Every structure is written in C-alpha cells, then in structure tokens.
Amino acid sequence: MPERSRVTRQKLLVSGRRHFAEEGWMTARIRDIVADAKQSNDSAINYHFGSRAGLLRAILRIGIEAMEEQRQNEIDALAEKGIKVDKTLDVSTLSTLVIRPVADVLRYHEGVEFIRIVGQIGPYTRVQSALQNEVMQDTLLLMEVELLVDSIAQSIGETPGRYRIHNFLIALIAILSARALAIAAIRRKNTSDEDYSAEEIDDLLEESGQLRHDQFVEEVVSTLSAGLASGIPSNS
Template sequence: MPRDARATRERLLRAGARLFAAEGVDAARTRDIVALAGQGNDSAITYHFGSRRGLLEAVLRAGVDRMEPARLAALPRLDPSDLRGIVAAVVEPIAGELRTEEGRDFLRVVAQVSGRAGIRGHAVPGPIEGTAIARQLALLEECCLGFLPAALALERIAVMIAFLAAALADRTGRVGRADCADRAGPAGGSLLGHDAFVVDLIEMLTAALAAPHRAAPDGLAQAGA
C-alpha cells in the first residue's frame, strides 16, 4: 500500500476509534468519522475497510494486535489448572490499554461489543480468531470445565468478559492521560493505582469463576438459557 494510502487508513482507524468510543458504535456518523480523519469523501471507509463494520473490526483488531506480543510471551507459562494464572494472563495486557488515550478509546469500544462475542455459543469473534487471546480463552474454558458443568462454565466466562470490559471502560473516565498513578479522583476521593486496580480485578474475576454453584430448582432450569 502506498505511504499516503497507509497514512489515510491510519487516520480513519484513529478517527473511527475515537468516535465509536465517544458516541457509540451504532450512533457515530460515518460522515463525522471521515471528517475527523481529514477526508472529504464518505467512500474512503469503503475503500480502506470495505464497510463501516469493517472499520469497527479493524479498530478492534488493532487493539488485539497491540496486546499480542505480551499474550504470546505468557502462553508457554500458563498451567491449564491454574485458574488465577490464566485470568491474570487474560486481564493484564488489556488493562495495560488504560495507559494511553488510544488504548482507552479501544476499551470503550470493547465494552460496547463484549456482549456480542458469542462465548456462550462457542463462537470466536473475527478480531481475535487465531490470536493468543483466543488460545488463552480456550485454556480458561478448559480450566473451568474441571470444576463446572459445561453450560455454566461458558456462562461464567461470558459474564467475566462482560464485567472485565465494563470495569475497564469505567476506569477510562477516571485515569489521567499519561499514567495510572495514585491521585485524587474527580470527586476528591482516592483512585487506586494501576497495579492495585489490576490485582484486585484479577482477584474478583477469579473468585467469581470459582464460586460454588448449585443445581437449578426443578422446573426453573431452561434449556438454552
């Protein structure tokens, strides 16, 4: 791809991330994305990404790609029976996105689409297909199947992902632009430093996945719920 075309693509990608994050993946207007990228023709998105959906998937894949080296490095050390270790490997790279403005936009987009991931149906979303995070999630499922029925394991993992995405998106509005150091929050309260926040998040998610479970009362269980 020529240098100018690559630069245009990157500007569209960044503008898409910014407006999807700020206005919503369904509400952000294509013309505003194009204008923010400094382009004069709405067809620029079609040319570079195939469609608006293609742009959204490219925004998500860009974030996944930023985390890929850390996730690949962690994979060989993961023990399929170590629930906390797997949760930490899933959480730490994406929590690192809090440290940059681009990463925070990505997290706000992820929070909007996390419910569409298809975890309960064993679907692998396109932006993570063939990546280290997909392998980490497969290990997480394998671990959970050691102490949970299959349907409940998938349900808990889906809820974990939704909770993780929501917690990180909430955090994006509370941290500074450049770092996640301890500081006074917007209302004067204390904001946990980045490392403390991540450790506590890992502990909460691990505890939620490992919580005792009970069979549903007769007549209340619904197939496919």
C-alpha cells in the same frame, strides 16, 4: 499497499476509534470520521474497510494485537518457571493471563478508547460467537480464553462453564469500561495542549478517591480470578 493509501487508512482508524469511543460505534457520523481524518470523500470508509462494521472490526483487531506482546511475555515468564500454559493450569492463573494485558491497555490513550468501544459491544456477545469472531482468530487472547473455557468445563461441565465465563467477561468489560470513562472524564478537563502522562492520570485518579493503575489491576485480577475459580479445585 501504497504509502499514501496506508497513511489514509491509519488516519481513518485513529479518527474512527475516537468517534466510536465518544459517540458510539453505531451512532458516530461517518462524515465526521472522514473529515477528522482530513479526507474529502465520504466513501473513504467503504473503500478502505468496506463498511462501518468493517472499520469497527479493524479497530478491535488492532486493539487485540496490541496486547499480544505482553501476553507472550507472561506466557514465557511462566515457561521459565517450568509452568506450561494449557488447560491443566489452574483457573486462577489462566484468568490472570486473560485479565492483566487487557487491563494494562488503560495506561494508554488508545487503550482507553479501545476499552470504551469494547464496552459497547461486549455485554451482547456470547462466548461461542466471540471465540469464532474473525477479530479473535490466531491470537493469544483466543488461545487463553479457550484454555480457560476447557479448564472450567473439566470441573463443572461445558454449559455451566461457558455460562460462568460469559459472566466473567461481562464483569471484566464492565469494570474496565467504568475505569475508561473515568480516565476519559479526567482527560476532558485538561486545558493543556499536551495530554496527561500515565503518572499524572494516576495522581488525578487517586485525588478523586480511586486506585492507581497498578493497584486497580491487582484488585481486578484478584476479585475476578477468585470468583471464576470459586468451587473449582486448584491444579497447583
């Protein structure tokens, strides 16, 4: 891809992510996205992404790929302890592998916008269609969710297992979306030219009676992992 085209595409991605997060991916105006990307032609979205939905898929894919390094690091850390990540691994550990990297993206402005977009579409996505979606293909996230489905299905059956995973994912998305909205509200009150640091966001969240990031992630992991693993024997 020529450099100029690559730069334009990146600007459209950044602008699209911001407008989709703030205004909704179905209602944000293409004209505004293009204008904020400093482009003069409204057809730029179609040229680079094919459609509004194509832009959405590109944004989601980038958000998922941004978590891959952390996912690999956590798998490697278990391997160093002699623990193999497969469907025989206990549900609590598998669910932690799914949860922690996606919760950790809330440390970053781009991640907050990503979660706000996921929150718009996640509750309406069935597990099977999500696993088959192109934005998930060839990712560690897909592998981990599939292992989680298989692990639970071994204990309670495939249909009840998928239903439990569906509820787990809805709860995870809802919790992270609420957190993302709280962070976005804090950022909107910032009158400085510079964005708040992650530490400053933590301080302001704490002042408003909410947990700091690390505490929040631990609570999400603990609560959702326990709920998902309820009634399922541990393999450890």
